[in-house]
Amino acid sequence: MDETPPLYARIYLLTGQIPTGKVTSYGDVAAIVGGGCDARTVGEALRAMGEHAPEVPWQRIVSQDGTISTRGLEQRRLLEDEGVTFDQRGRVLMIHHRWAGPDAAFAAAHRFGPPPAHDDPPEQLELF
DNA sequence: CAGATGACTCCCA
């Protein structure tokens, strides 16, 4: 067990920037943090977070589809308490709560990259 | 250095 790895520290730092009521996915965090990490690395960082950064709002990190893969129904409760809404399948409505990324100045200060462009939902097809 | 691990993601049956 070592001190907080540099990459993990960056992940915690970025996670701490997520405002209340917003959520993001493991993959997005990995993309913004960069440094060669991926969604799995983020998950591993958050798993060990309890030892390094107990104050980080880990509940705001969900899977790409908005599902909560962790076994904590507690995560959903925490998010609902922040105003995050879920659909009937128990998935976070990423459409309305997806975080756009850190502040430009903050990102520049820590060399964070831009969040990956995600396709907007087909919320409504142009009437033909 | 090699093997094992994991709060992920994607694809297919």
Next chain:
DNA sequence: CTGGGAGCCATCT
């Protein structure tokens, strides 16, 4: 929707 398998990568032993 559920389940299985592959690809991915940092960190720990």
